[in-house]
Amino acid sequence: MTKQTVVVALGGNALLRRGEPLEASTQRINIAKAAQTIAAIAEEYNVVLVHGNGPQVGLLALQGLEYKAVNPYPLDVLGSETQGMIGYMLMQELKNLLPEQHVSCMLTQMTVDPADPAFIDPTKPIGPVYQEAEARELAEKYHWTVKPDGEYFRRVVPSPQPTGIVEDDAITALIKQGHLVICTGGGGIPVKKVDGKLVGVEAVIDKDMSAAFLAKQLEADALLILTDAQAVFLDWGKPTQKALSSTTPAELANYEFDAGSMGPKIEASCEFINQGGKLVGIGALEDGLRILKGEAGTNIISE
Secondary structure, three states: OOOEEEEEEEOHHHHOOOOOOOOHHHHHHHHHHHHHHHHHHHOOEEEEEEEOOHHHHHHHHHHHHHOOOOOOOOHHHHHHHHHHHHHHHHHHHHHHHOOOOOEEEOOOEEEEOOOOHHHOOOOEEEEEEEOHHHHHHHHHHHOOEEEEEOOEEEEEEOOOOEEEEOOHHHHHHHHHOOOEEEOOHHHOEEEEEEOOEEEEOOOOOOHHHHHHHHHHHHOOOEEEEEEOOOOEEEOOOOOOOEEEOEEOHHHHOOOOOOOOOHHHHHHHHHHHHHOOOOEEEEEEHHHHHHHHOOOOOEEEEOO
């Protein structure tokens, strides 16, 4: 029987959890755990893997600020570095678990519209969390925009909508050859066309929006968003909080979700379903396969 195709979006915060030290060894441990979930899914599905990069790209930006002899590298270049760094670790751990499986990591560019309003109102959190006083001080020093992230504050950068995958044909070819493909990491390297040529853009694309875009392009059977939350909750953080086990875009339209965390996941999910997708699953990393079977997390389906 032909396997169904699922695009799996793995959150950057699932690889470096909030409050954990941004160490390579910590990330390696978390990626090894993530790879076990992905490998289990790959036994039953064709997997196309997208990963986030919020903590990692922010860390690289901070490291760049410490070396004063050169100007800081732009976010598109740092995004490409995170694709290589995280992709390498994922590819290695998955190959160790699935030695007979072809695993490929595709450096991926994603086009965006330079007139996207996201450039005026940055919302994408990157880097570590800070107490408010330190965040305000860093914002003053480095001309950052900072916004609340739960009980903490983080730097936020523009997060424009994806409009096209430059390496789309190569990704499709690898999937047809049976590869487990890691691509559009960190939402893809943001680029625009100027006089017919590709040029990098100072932004970080939301990986869930890119995963939904990719899933639509591939006509995938499902989109699975794995994060550090057990499910989609109403009244998150309040005594009245309630997990949604199964829902629809129409029901979700009645609620508001945080723009820096669950909001983009809901928006991406509804977009995929409304454009013909069959299933979106959202939930905790360790529950990946169970979410696809409707046994955990939140399932979003059409009307």
